[in-house]
Amino acid sequence: MTIDISAKVGTVELKSPVIAASGVWPYSEEFWSGEKLEGIGAVCTKAISLAPRRGNRGIRLWETAAGVLNSIGLQNIGVKKFIENYSKLVKNCPVPVIANVVMEAAADTQETLRILKDADGIAAAELNISCPNADGDGMAWGMSCISAAEATAAARKVWNRPLWVKMTPQTADPAAVARAVEAEGADALVCSNTWLGMAIDMASGKPVFDRVVAGLSGPAVFPLALRVVWQAAAAVKIPVVGCGGVRTASDCAGMMLAGASAVEAGSAFFADVNAGKTICDGLPPLIASYGKNRLSDIIGLAAK
Ligand SMILES: Cc1cc2nc3c(=O)[nH]c(=O)nc-3n(C[C@H](O)[C@H](O)[C@H](O)COP(=O)(O)O)c2cc1C
Numbered sequence: 001m002t003i004d005i006s007a008k009v010g011t012v013e014l015k016s017p018v019i020a021a022s023g024v025w026p027y028s029e030e031f032w033s034g035e036k037l038e039g040i041g042a043v044c045t046k047a048i049s050l051a052p053r054r055g056n057r058g059i060r061l062w063e064t065a066a067g068v069l070n071s072i073g074l075q076n077i078g079v080k081k082f083i084e085n086y087s088k089l090v091k092n093c094p095v096p097v098i099a100n101v102v103m104e105a106a107a108d109t110q111e112t113l114r115i116l117k118d119a120d121g122i123a124a125a126e127l128n129i130s131c132p133n134a135d136g137d138g139m140a141w142g143m144s145c146i147s148a149a150e151a152t153a154a155a156r157k158v159w160n161r162p163l164w165v166k167m168t169p170q171t172a173d174p175a176a177v178a179r180a181v182e183a184e185g186a187d188a189l190v191c192s193n194t195w196l197g198m199a200i201d202m203a204s205g206k207p208v209f210d211r212v213v214a215g216l217s218g219p220a221v222f223p224l225a226l227r228v229v230w231q232a233a234a235a236v237k238i239p240v241v242g243c244g245g246v247r248t249a250s251d252c253a254g255m256m257l258a259g260a261s262a263v264e265a266g267s268a269f270f271a272d273v274n275a276g277k278t279i280c281d282g283l284p285p286l287i288a289s290y291g292k293n294r295l296s297d298i299i300g301l302a303a304k
Helices: 079-092 106-116 145-158 174-183 219-235 249-257 275-289
Strands: 007-009 012-014 018-020 042-044 061-064 067-070 097-102 122-128 163-166 188-191 195-198 213-217 240-243 262-265
Touching: 007 262, 018 275, 067 219, 079 106, 097 106, 106 122, 106 145, 122 145, 145 163, 145 174, 174 188, 174 219, 188 219, 213 219, 219 240, 219 249, 240 249, 249 262, 249 275, 262 275
Parallel strands: 018 042, 018 262, 042 097, 097 122, 122 163, 163 188, 188 240, 240 262
Antiparallel strands: 007 012, 061 067, 067 213, 195 213
């Protein structure tokens, strides 16, 4: 039996359900064409903001027992340089490219999106509402329904291509935030970004990171992210993309059984640069074990 592992997030069609999550896919010819893309359905860019950002000082990555803490701090060269330096990579990329856009002050993010409109080959914008609202209370935009809705509405006003909104898992009520984002016209939800954690350096007895807290990703967060996918998928009609700790075919299928239409994998690539292929190779027997011959047929099966 031939098993179809293609996926679809709204109108964005993917030959595999595995999307390289934002922040882990290097901007180099080697990664944006050819073999490295085997098993990869789409690539998310690193964060893009209006002005360049230097990122955080001090240690930026710290391995933990079951994942990694990062404090990169949205370092990027700004949208204009992004277009100058990478538009050829984006245009020639054989899989859809998703532009990960930092939610800043509304006018700044709108300007970023306006500039990105001129870039050929961007299949969707992924609005990162997990960063602090500098004009508001400093909490991440995605923490409350009101600010998440405000962010989505601001982006929707200027971006007429597919708009994915990347949620923070830290909110107390992901279902309510998911509904608020859907109501403002998002085309898909990505559930979710990293979880706040910290580490102590036992040699110095001090926090590892200059900012003390950092974002936890990797296998440790998989059950947490799965729960957010389950809650969001039950709350909205738009597609949900599962993200957090996905590294095996079972993780991918689990996310899809819980209601995801595709998955993003990030930290998995640190351990296995071919994680996309590894996941795809393991999917057909799993799909067949549910008596199905298409990956899309298992979406939400756990809730039925
Ligand atoms: C080094 C690193 C950099 C990241 N940079 C971004 C970023 O720029 N924008 C964003 O939305 N998420 C960023 N993330 C979060 C990932 O895209 C993903 O949501 C998170 O790591 C959870 O998935 P994982 O457990 O598969 O890694 C970053 C993660 C890591 C580890």
